[in-house]
Amino acid sequence: MFFHRHNVLHTTKVQRFWRSAAECSLASLALLLLTVIFYRLNLNLTTVSLLYVIVIVVVSRVGSFVAAVVSSVIASFCLAHLAPPRFSFRVDDPLDELAIACFLITSFIIASLVSTVRKQKEEALSSVNHKVIDAEERERQRIANDLHEGIGQRLTLLVIRIEQLKEGSTNGFEMRSRIDGILKECLQVLTDVKALAHELYSPRLEYLGIAGIMNSFCTDFRARNGVEIDFQSDGSISFVPPNISLCLLGVLQEALHNAVKHSGVRRFDVHLNGTSDEIHLTVRDCGAGFNPENEKTSGGLGFNRMRERLKLLKGSLSVESQPKRGTTIHARVPLRFANDSMAAAG
Numbered sequence: 001m002f003f004h005r006h007n008v009l010h011t012t013k014v015q016r017f018w019r020s021a022a023e024c025s026l027a028s029l030a031l032l033l034l035t036v037i038f039y040r041l042n043l044n045l046t047t048v049s050l051l052y053v054i055v056i057v058v059v060s061r062v063g064s065f066v067a068a069v070v071s072s073v074i075a076s077f078c079l080a081h082l083a084p085p086r087f088s089f090r091v092d093d094p095l096d097e098l099a100i101a102c103f104l105i106t107s108f109i110i111a112s113l114v115s116t117v118r119k120q121k122e123e124a125l126s127s128v129n130h131k132v133i134d135a136e137e138r139e140r141q142r143i144a145n146d147l148h149e150g151i152g153q154r155l156t157l158l159v160i161r162i163e164q165l166k167e168g169s170t171n172g173f174e175m176r177s178r179i180d181g182i183l184k185e186c187l188q189v190l191t192d193v194k195a196l197a198h199e200l201y202s203p204r205l206e207y208l209g210i211a212g213i214m215n216s217f218c219t220d221f222r223a224r225n226g227v228e229i230d231f232q233s234d235g236s237i238s239f240v241p242p243n244i245s246l247c248l249l250g251v252l253q254e255a256l257h258n259a260v261k262h263s264g265v266r267r268f269d270v271h272l273n274g275t276s277d278e279i280h281l282t283v284r285d286c287g288a289g290f291n292p293e294n295e296k297t298s299g300g301l302g303f304n305r306m307r308e309r310l311k312l313l314k315g316s317l318s319v320e321s322q323p324k325r326g327t328t329i330h331a332r333v334p335l336r337f338a339n340d341s342m343a344a345a346g
Contacts, residue, residue, distance in 0.1 A: 016064075023067035027059045028074050035078040039086070045096075046159045048082060049103050055137065056107050060114035066113060072107035076100055090203040095166045098179070099159060102186060106155055113190045154189055158182060192224075210245040210279075211237055211272055214252055219268060221256055229256070234273040244333050247309045248272075248281050248311055252319070254302045255283040255329045263287025263327065278334045292319050 034055065038048050052075040083096045090098050165178055208216060211233040218229040225322040252270065259268050265287035273280050306329075307317045315333035 009245075018065050020031065020064045023059070023063040023243070024070040024311065026261060027055070027067050031055060031074050031078055035082065039082065044163070045083060045099065046156075046163055047081060049099070049159060050156065051189060052079070052103070053107065053110065056111055057114055060111045061118065065111065065115040068111035072104060072111055075107065079103060093166060095156065095162055095179075098182075102155075102158065102162075105186075105190075109190070115334070117314040154185070158185055158189070170264045193344065209237075210240045210248065213245070213249060214270070214272055217249065217252065218256075224289045225260050227260060227268065229268050229270060231270045237272065237274040237279065240274075240279060240335070244279065244313060244335070247313055247315070248331060248333065250280070250309055251281060251306045251329075251331045252283065253262060254306055258302055259285045259287070259327070262290070274335070277336055278332055281331040282328065284326065284328045287323050289321045289323045289327050291323065292321050 031052070034051065038051070043051075056068060056071050059071045078093055079100050080096075083091050083100070085092065087337060091100065148325055161178075161182055165175065166183075215231050215233070218231040222225070222229050256268065256270075260266075263285045267285070269282075269284040271284075273279075273281040303317065303319060307314075308332055310317050310333060314334050315331060317332075318330045319327070320330075321327035
């Protein structure tokens with residue numbers, strides 16, 4: 001039996017190796033073919049780099065992380081081959097070197113994020129029910145939108161700024177200053193990517209507890225967005241099941257993101273309290289407000305996602321708001337249902 005299990009494991013590893021090798025080969029051939037097409041079409045480096053990123057995302061989505069990394073490296077070499085002087089891997093312009101380095105780093109980050117999300121999806125398919133999977137897919141869609149609308153557009157602007165810097169005639173001091181600005185923006189994008197990854201899951205939840213992790217998130221959110229957040233917890237909350245903690249943390253993240261975007265104010269109140277039977281989270285602002293009866297607006301602000309999160313745990317969400325009189329979001333989750341579910345699972 002031992003030898004049989006050993007043979008099965010060995011066969012599985014061999015199959016994974018050859019599958020990964022095939023994925024790397026196909027991705028490399030696709031990139032080389034696209035490079036020839038890009039050259040025939042005489043596309044600029046900005047357009048080529050964005051198309052390469054799309055290929056890397058597709059490889060990360062359907063293939064292994066190794067194939068995505070290999071694709072990133074091959075794409076970087078292809079960019080170097082297309083950069084002046086063409087048909088050579090020698091890059092004469094230091095700005096081209098900077099652009100290719102930024103592309104390679106960004107490709108690694110995107111491949112890592114997409115592979116992580118894919119791995120989480122595969123684990124979820126084997127451990128949770130259909131409703132939880134549906135909720136996680138909506139969350140991944142939100143993260144994908146953040147990557148596309150936020151990170152992706154900022155990276156595109158960075159590439160355009162580098163192209164403009166190459167074409168412009170600037171002296172050494174001005175060029176150094178503009179390069180410093182580009183590098184500063186690159187570091188800010190990297191910080192935002194790390195913050196986005198942190199919102200996916202925080203390992204500190206296991207030892208800080210729900211009150212500690214919410215306080216920590218509010219502190220980080222305050223620093224990133226330049227706002228004031230008054231977080232209060234009554235201190236009576238002891239152990240909260242992980243599924244409830246993650247659910248309420250997601251509601252807090254969604255509520256604060258919406259408040260910063262739509263309220264028009266820079267100060268928010270967050271209150272967490274609980275009893276032996278249920279736990280409550282309240283997020284309040286004194287900003288622009290809106291009409292809760294407008295279902296289109298409510299859906300656009302992400303309240304449907306919050307309700308779906310809470311519905312899976314038999315929780316509820318209430319929204320109180322009036323134009324120019326602020327908004328209060330109150331989430332409630334019963335602890336008894338979660339404890340019964342955990343006991344039944346055990």
